[in-house]
Amino acid sequence: MVKKIAEGSHAVAEVVRLLNPDVLAMYPITPSTHIPERLSDFESDGELDGTIIRVDSEFSAMSALVGASATGVRTYTATSSQGLALMHEVLFVASAMRLPIVITVVNRALSAPLNIFNDWQDSISERDSGWIQMYGEDSQEVADLMVQAYRIAEDKRVLLPVMVCMDGFFLSHTYDVIDVPEDLKGFVPPYKPEHAYLDPKRPQTQGAWAMQEPYFELRKELEEAVGAALPVIKEVHDEFAKVFGRSYGGGAIDVYGEGDTVVVSMGSVCTNLKVLADRLGFQVVRVRCYRPFPAEDVKKALEGKKAVAVFEKDVAYGTGHGALYNDVRACTTGKAVNFIVGLGGLDVPINALEKMCGEIDAMNDGETRWQR
Amino acid sequence: MSSEVISSGHSACAGCGEIIGERMVLEALGKDVIVCQATGCMEITTTPYPRTAFKVPWLHVTFENAASAASGIVEADRKLGRNTTVVAIGGDGGMMDIGVRALSGVMERGHDLMLVVTDNEAYMNTGIQRSSGTPKYAATTTTPAGSVVPGKREWKKSISRIAIAHGIPYVATASIGFPEDLVAKVKKAQGIKGPKLLHIYTPCPVGWGYDSSKTVYYAKKIVETGLWPLYEIENGKLTISQRPTFAPLEEYFTGQKRYKHIKPEHIKEVSERVKAGWKELEKQEKAGVDLMLLP
Numbered sequence A: 001m002v003k004k005i006a007e008g009s010h011a012v013a014e015v016v017r018l019l020n021p022d023v024l025a026m027y028p029i030t031p032s033t034h035i036p037e038r039l040s041d042f043e044s045d046g047e048l049d050g051t052i053i054r055v056d057s058e059f060s061a062m063s064a065l066v067g068a069s070a071t072g073v074r075t076y077t078a079t080s081s082q083g084l085a086l087m088h089e090v091l092f093v094a095s096a097m098r099l100p101i102v103i104t105v106v107n108r109a110l111s112a113p114l115n116i117f118n119d120w121q122d123s124i125s126e127r128d129s130g131w132i133q134m135y136g137e138d139s140q141e142v143a144d145l146m147v148q149a150y151r152i153a154e155d156k157r158v159l160l161p162v163m164v165c166m167d168g169f170f171l172s173h174t175y176d177v178i179d180v181p182e183d184l185k186g187f188v189p190p191y192k193p194e195h196a197y198l199d200p201k202r203p204q205t206q207g208a209w210a211m212q213e214p215y216f217e218l219r220k221e222l223e224e225a226v227g228a229a230l231p232v233i234k235e236v237h238d239e240f241a242k243v244f245g246r247s248y249g250g251g252a253i254d255v256y257g258e259g260d261t262v263v264v265s266m267g268s269v270c271t272n273l274k275v276l277a278d279r280l281g282f283q284v285v286r287v288r289c290y291r292p293f294p295a296e297d298v299k300k301a302l303e304g305k306k307a308v309a310v311f312e313k314d315v316a317y318g319t320g321h322g323a324l325y326n327d328v329r330a331c332t333t334g335k336a337v338n339f340i341v342g343l344g345g346l347d348v349p350i351n352a353l354e355k356m357c358g359e360i361d362a363m364n365d366g367e368t369r370w371q372r
Numbered sequence B: 001m002s003s004e005v006i007s008s009g010h011s012a013c014a015g016c017g018e019i020i021g022e023r024m025v026l027e028a029l030g031k032d033v034i035v036c037q038a039t040g041c042m043e044i045t046t047t048p049y050p051r052t053a054f055k056v057p058w059l060h061v062t063f064e065n066a067a068s069a070a071s072g073i074v075e076a077d078r079k080l081g082r083n084t085t086v087v088a089i090g091g092d093g094g095m096m097d098i099g100v101r102a103l104s105g106v107m108e109r110g111h112d113l114m115l116v117v118t119d120n121e122a123y124m125n126t127g128i129q130r131s132s133g134t135p136k137y138a139a140t141t142t143t144p145a146g147s148v149v150p151g152k153r154e155w156k157k158s159i160s161r162i163a164i165a166h167g168i169p170y171v172a173t174a175s176i177g178f179p180e181d182l183v184a185k186v187k188k189a190q191g192i193k194g195p196k197l198l199h200i201y202t203p204c205p206v207g208w209g210y211d212s213s214k215t216v217y218y219a220k221k222i223v224e225t226g227l228w229p230l231y232e233i234e235n236g237k238l239t240i241s242q243r244p245t246f247a248p249l250e251e252y253f254t255g256q257k258r259y260k261h262i263k264p265e266h267i268k269e270v271s272e273r274v275k276a277g278w279k280e281l282e283k284q285e286k287a288g289v290d291l292m293l294l295p
């Protein structure tokens, strides 16, 4: 392993090259574009084994990956915002067909108004698609999550697609000291599917339609499969920590600091929240794995606490809260409050966070405040 | 109707021209094939979970992405060291309307794919709605013939011309009324590397409102009238496969409920278009088709 100064997107591209997907689909959209650009550099220099398909749209990107994954090979793409929204229809197909596709979502606000900056509305809006969703705090973790994602997705106990989410610009376009593995040490074995392949020697029909009863059953099985991925996600995190020497507190949640008040959030904003946790004496629960939602872990973390405040960059429209708040709310009967921050890339400076943290005690249970 | 590729027991209607077309294509291609099917009648009638009529590997993803999903299949197949014939197949709706972006994308990118449009001139699976493949004056449930509007107002779109504008090596039209021609074209296409497109005329008794015993009659008659030219375009060279006798259009329109309201002046207009179209075709047969080498 070598530590080097790298842009977040480039670190992701380097890890993807090592993971050696057979088919990659590419379509540019800010802020995810640096990933396909760097992978294209690798290809042009003969350093990429996989075949890049430079598709006509993100809809075709996800469609091509479903075709390739159904054929039986490893696949990859990256996207953001409108691109992920355009994939929406096919995302539901990929998960229900149990295809272990991995994508990097470089989080960006959704139109309208058009806005290229970071929030989580794009991936949050796909939370019910049957995909596993992991959120990284910094570029190192995102790079490491890419490795873990393929292990999790292709695990015979899981066989589900995974979205690795990273904050657009804050992570994708900033440089950091990153330990990019040069060798995966056998951590991700080759993908050899036994459940889904398109092979004239063993004809298989994939993507049949279903009447009410089998449909209901298959959808129930999908929910059970997403839930059953949680122990594997934790196991893979722990094993990764052993092999590569980097741990992120746990596979599902990362608990930091001590205190009666708990602040729950995801992604890069947690770095500043952790600084404040030391300063102000509260605890941070960072959700790494958003789907499946680690409800039991969150419940345990919130037990006996005075209050929980959820900071998030998304809105579950019509509920008065963000989506993460609604999930956390279901884990506690105690006081819970919500801060909607950073929509459309609005800066969330540490002093603003500090001010918000100071308001928690005076807030009513169930209250939502919008940072301006 | 049972075969090496599609077993009996599927639920396509009696006299369905589309399933005849699908079977002819797949039988001609042999068993070293992977099929990627768009949503539509051919998907619904063949694969009610947990049963399937397909004896060859088969994938359905959505209505509008058969071509792009097939591009993923073919690139994966080559990575696995194989050289399987990969077919993207769909109806006029799936390939000419909602999936036209995907179709254009795979042709432009040059994937080694068979692209097959089984054209029954409407969205049949959802109950006979208009598509860009529906001919002028045909009545559908969204272009009904009323006291003011005589069915569809626009001409049928030419998907083979759109394909040729991509500079692909092989494009052909066919009709299930001429099986030998159809099979020969499928086999020729299979031997050509790159994207190749087959546009196949497949009558639908239910959607067009004719007696189900007449499918082959209409599939032959339209070719005889000149309204459905049979040709192939190989590397820009257009060859007419069959010269029409220019049988009167009435022989084709009669007996189809979708044309029940058609008036002599409409038939005259269509017949003029047929004449002009054939003049153009014959000119191109001599001069070659513009391969659109420059934008």
Ligand SMILES: Cc1ncc(C[n+]2csc(CCOP(=O)(O)OP(=O)(O)O)c2C)c(N)n1
Binding pocket: B018, B038, B039, B040, B041, B042, B063, B064, B090, B091, B092, B093, B094, B095, B120, B122, B123, B124, B125, B126, B131
């Ligand atoms: C995105 C989307 N829009 C609409 C539909 C509904 N739909 C399913 S099949 C179909 C029509 C299929 O028409 P065509 O491709 O001509 O095939 P046919 O049924 O005529 O064989 C439509 C509109 C769908 N499945 N997906």
Ligand code: SF4
Binding pocket: B011, B012, B013, B014, B015, B016, B017, B018, B019, B041, B045, B120, B124, B125, B203, B204, B205, B206, B207
């Ligand atoms: S409606 Fe038409 S295309 Fe569909 S199965 Fe019946 S005959 Fe075939």
Ligand SMILES: [Mg+2]
Binding pocket: B091, B092, B093, B118, B119, B120, B121, B122, B123, B124
């Ligand atoms: Mg149709």
